[in-house]
Amino acid sequence: MAAYLLVLFISLTPFLHGFGYFDTYELPKFVWIVALAVIFGLLFCGNISHLKILRKLKVNTSLLIILLVGVFASVNLLSSYLSGGSSTLSFFGQFYRYNGILFYLAITLIFLILRNAHFKDVELNWFIDKVIAYTGIALSAHILLDFVGINSSLWKVADYLGRPVGTFGNPNHAGGYLAMILAFVLSGHEASKNHVSRIIFSAIIIAGIIATGSLSALLSLCVVFALSVLISKTKSLPMLAIFAGLLLVSITLFIFVKNQNIQNSRPEIWRKSLEAIYKKPILGWGIENIDLAIHSQLGPNDFYMKEVKIDRSHNIWLDTAIQTGLVGLVLRLVVIGMLIKSLLNKNKLGYARAALFLLIAFEIFAMFNVIGISQYILLIVLLAFAYNKNLHSASSF
DSSP states (O other), X not given: OHHHHHHHHHHTGGGOOSOOSSOSSHHHHHHHHHHHXXXXXXXXXXXXXXXXXXXXXXXXXXXXXXXXXXXXXXXXXXXXXXXXXXXXXXXXXXXXXXXSHHHHHHHHHHHHXXXXXXXXXXXXXXXXXXXXXXXXXXXXXXXXXXXXXXXXXXXXXOEETTEXXXXXXXXXXHHHHHHHHHHHHTXXXXXXXXXXXXXXXXXXXXXXXXXXXXXXXXXXXXXHHHHHHHHOSSOOHHHHHHHHHXXXXXXXXXXXXXHTXXXXXXXXXXXXXXXXHHHSOSSOSOTTOHHHHHHTTOOTTOHHHHTSOOOOOSOHHXXXXXXXXXXXXXXXXXXHHHHHHHHHHTTTSTTHHHHHHHHHHHHHHHTTSOOOHHHHHHHHHHHHHHTOTTOOOOOOO
């Protein structure tokens, strides 16, 4: 029962919004994740046997991860101090982001708990699949209703420049999360063999992604569809037709957005990010000091960039290099490479292929946009399930 509660509690993360003094979207999610990590972490360390979901840490992997994260946190607090940044900000994170050291410690702990938990195979597999798939349906429905409300004025909903934000506060976060859910549905995971359900779920989630107007999510979605078609043994006509239609819609939307003369400052931000990396190449500026790093590179003619807060470069690799230097960048590259290699080797086991698809969707989206808390959590949970040897049985939608 406790295993089901843990999965259910984590799955509630993207729905949490509407309370919080300043930030009604990301702050509730951040507080929720930290609270879950503390509560289940205490149970995990206490090894409470009657809950029957926890087993002892594997010294060769889990303790090594804890040690590396501890060293990582300490070095980043030091680099933040040396850069003139705020160590408090590095620990708790920027307002509306909350991707500080505390957050990374929390998701690391959640990963270790789920990776080492002793689950009962079949029943929990079925429950996990249901929760992930229907979470995508519920969030898509919410976004589509918001889209109708915005464009018809039938009811008042929150929006960002006329785009629905759902329960995320940001249309790109909403689109990116749905793209990751779609990656799970289309991954060919053994638990999703019902092709009719996959097509219906995919159509609803695609509609939600298109409604957000997130080009990064659409790009991620296209790559996921291409992978889905490539691995499909049947090469079914419906899947190919949906993929072709999706490409057409994506190209049309891209042209439409381009014709709106929307200012895209990302190339200039990327250029300033590279200058900031060059200034502190080894250990970087410290976690959550991107705004400090980029603004320190601005010249007298950079009027537009001086007037705005730039707490992200909209590229996860540049963000990593700014915050943790080349040391962190190389470490991230090694970890991603090892994950891809390992998941490919586990391709036919449990959640390995689903986790690989999510990782690809995550990385493509993160190359052009900011990652939200819910996206991090979904990826961490699927990676933990992929490496949990007790979750290798199949179930069905």
